[in-house]
Amino acid sequence: MKITLSNFSGIPIYEQIKEQIKAQILSGALTEGEKLPSLRELARDLRISVLTTTRAYTDLEQEGYIATIQGKGCYVLGESSELLKEQLLREMEQGLISAIKASRAAGLDISEVHKTLDYFNKEESND
Amino acid sequence: MKAIINPVKYNLFLVKPYWKQYLLLVGFALGFPLLMKDLGVAPFYSAFLIFMTVSYTFSIEEKNNGMRFIGMVPFKRSQLVIGRYLMNLMLFLIFWLIVMLIEPILFDLLNVTAKNHENFWQSGLLALVYYLILASFSLPGFYKYGAIKGRWMIYIPLVLIVLLVFIAQFFNWDSAKLEALLNPMVLLPAGVLLLILSLLVSIRIMDQKEF
Amino acid sequence: MTDAIVLSNVSKSYLDFSLSDISFSLPKGYIMGFIGPNGAGKTTTIKLILNMIKRSGGRINVFGLDNQKDETEIKLHTGVVFDSHYFFEEWTVKEVGQVMALFFSNWQPALFERQVQQHQLPLNKKVSQLSKGMQLKLMLACALSHDARLLILDEPTSGLDPVAREELLELLTNFIQDGERSVLFSTHITSDLERIADFITFIHEGRLIYTGTKDDFVSxxxxxxxxxxxxxxxxxxxxxxxxxxxxxxxxxxxxxxxxxxxxxxxxxxxxxxxxxxxxxxxxxxxxxx
Known part of the structure; x- marks a missing residue:
């Protein structure tokens, strides 16, 4: 796991930790079942408050990225996690709703949205 | 038991760097009576010399933030006070024993003809009482007012002694009456009682102290 | 019992200064920064916790025990570091260890030796010959050699260089790793706290201004x-x-x-x-x- 914190980004520290762990789970850098450092280890290593790491981990847990097993530690749930899937599904729906809203505001036909979606899908998979 | 002995050891650690001074005092206590050719004065002289070191532990603590140290250690203040009393009493007894045992031998060895040879052990016991009185008055003074300001407390017993002499002269007491009054068998328990009272007062002072 | 320290409506009055109605609690396993300008009453509060001075009102609990009634039991498990050392200057580092062993029945000589080595403290040097940073390390070594569950630090970093301060922060974050041990850290150099403190208690002119999480405080x-x-x-x-x-x-x-x-x-x-x-x-x- 790799975490780099900036004191001057204006983004709260817990948010930075959360986003970076999330990104690493989604990119596959952190795989399912992998053990994360404990709250206190992470706080010590980054020289930050335990409450800050607690908040980051709690958020990640609620969003289904990680799970805490009492007395054992924190583990990456991975992309197969039901919770995570649900979370991602919700994110996708939100994105689509705002795309539809924007297209309506711009007076575009829904077929335009489909076309654009196909286009981006192709672009993404080419990457 | 450790609750009593360890504070004694702590006080010994405080005065440990001054061991040379203590040796010097022993030298004085043994040497001075030789010069005066008076054996009877030796116990009193040694009692007063060692009494002067009673303030050491207090001044060392004052100079070294010792009260913070005291404030941090897991000991009751009363235990620390008892430790200090015992340590001073112990140092005195060692000092006193050295003088009582060695001084007559020195007089013999150096062939000094001494005054007051016959009452030596009685003087010794009186000196012990003398020390108990001085310590009993001064220790609470040190606890209450510190190593410097606390010193005036010793004037109380000194004034009392002078007063006693004055009264004795005024009423023209004969030597038999004086001797009865200066009987160590009566004075010694009284001195010990005084020291215990003094200890209780010091504990009370220390318990109320803020630092 | 989850709080290392609880102060409830604590007050102390002097002729020219008074501390009034101070309440805060430090949950075990965390670091609390205790801040305020000089003269705010930080040292007075710490001395009240240690019962070096007597409170005029309120209640103080440490490890769930009353700080006056169970003073010795509390101090047996508390390490204290002040802004300047509290040892007799003529003692050597080794003698400091011997004296501490007299008072702490839970003293671990081997642990003390290891810390002394780790901090490169010369065993046979007198306290007076040590630098200020070394004296602080000696106090820390003492505080950590008797199984302390609570560390109370009063302005420990004043007069320390940045390297020594960083070392101290590392030591503190290590100290709370097991989640059982806690730190109350009074300082006016707040950059030390900006990062590692979990809670902040801020007093000013003897009054409590804020107590709570650092994140809430800052935001x-x-x-x-x-x-x-x-x-x-x-x-x-x-x-x-x-x-x-x-x-x-x-x-x-x-x-x-x-x-x-x-x-x-x-x-x-x-x-x-x-x-x-x-x-x-x-x-x-x-x-x-």
Whole structure:
């Protein structure tokens, strides 16, 4: 796991930790079942408050990225996690709703949205 | 038991760097009576010399933030006070024993003809009482007012002694009456009682102290 | 029992200063920064916890025990570090260990030796010959050689260089790893706390201004900046305090009020900003009376 914190980004520290762990789970850098450092280890290593790491981990847990097993530690749930899937599904729906809203505001036909979606899908998979 | 002995050891650690001074005092206590050719004065002289070191532990603590140290250690203040009393009493007894045992031998060895040879052990016991009185008055003074300001407390017993002499002269007491009054068998328990009272007062002072 | 320290409505009055109605609690396993300007009452509070001075009112519990009734039991498990050492200067490092062993029945000589080695403290040097940083390390070595569950530090970093301060922070974060041990850390060098403190207690002129998580503390305020023309009477009223300079002003505002002034530049306030402007605010407030 790799975490780099900036004191001057204006983004709260817990948010930075959360986003970076999330990104690493989604990119596959952190795989399912992998053990994360404990709250206190992470706080010590980054020289930050335990409450800050607690908040980051709690958020990640609620969003289904990680799970805490009492007395054992924190583990990456991975992309197969039901919770995570649900979370991602919700994110996708939100994105689509705002795309539809924007297209309506711009007076575009829904077929335009489909076309654009196909286009981006192709672009993404080419990457 | 450790609750009593360890504070004694702590006080010994405080005065440990001054061991040379203590040796010097022993030298004085043994040497001075030789010069005066008076054996009877030796116990009193040694009692007063060692009494002067009673303030050491207090001044060392004052100079070294010792009260913070005291404030941090897991000991009751009363235990620390008892430790200090015992340590001073112990140092005195060692000092006193050295003088009582060695001084007559020195007089013999150096062939000094001494005054007051016959009452030596009685003087010794009186000196012990003398020390108990001085310590009993001064220790609470040190606890209450510190190593410097606390010193005036010793004037109380000194004034009392002078007063006693004055009264004795005024009423023209004969030597038999004086001797009865200066009987160590009566004075010694009284001195010990005084020291215990003094200890209780010091504990009370220390318990109320803020630092 | 989950709190290392609980103060409830603690007060102490002197002729020229009084500490009034101080309440806070430090949950076990965490680090609390204890802040406030010099003379705010930080050392007085610490001395009250240690029962070096007697409280005039309120209640103090350490490890769930009464700090007066169970004083010795508490101190057996508490390590204390002051801004300057409390040893007899003529003692050597080794003798300091011997004296500590007299008082702490849970003293671990091997642990002390290891720490002394780790901090490169010369065993046979006198305390007076050690540098200020070394003396601090000696106090820490003592505090950590008797199985302390609570560390109380009173201005330990004043007079320490940045390297030594960083080492201290590392030591503290290691200390709380098991989640059972806690730290109360009084300081006016707040950059030390900016990162590692979990909780903040802020007192000023003997009164409690804030106690709670550091994150809430810092996010309760915003630092605002703008030109002099932005400093309208409304802005002035809502600022806790501010300072002006030739090209503008800078001030502290409660975070919930920042929405009223979208044209002002706002950024995160540091703990220092908060202390300074709160202090200044209380002064102007006084002079207005």
């Amino acid at each position: 309760a305020f915003r630092l605002v900046k703008g030109g002099l023309e932005d400093l309208s009477p409304e802005v002035k009223r809502d600022l806790i305090s501010f300072r002006t300079h030739s090209s503008g002003f800078e001030g502290l505002i409660h975070a919930e009020k920042i929405g009223l002034y979208p044209n002002l530049f706002a950024e995160d306030a540091t703990i220092d900003n908060i202390i300074v402007y709160t202090y200044k605010g209380s002064k102007t407030h006084e002079s207005n009376h």
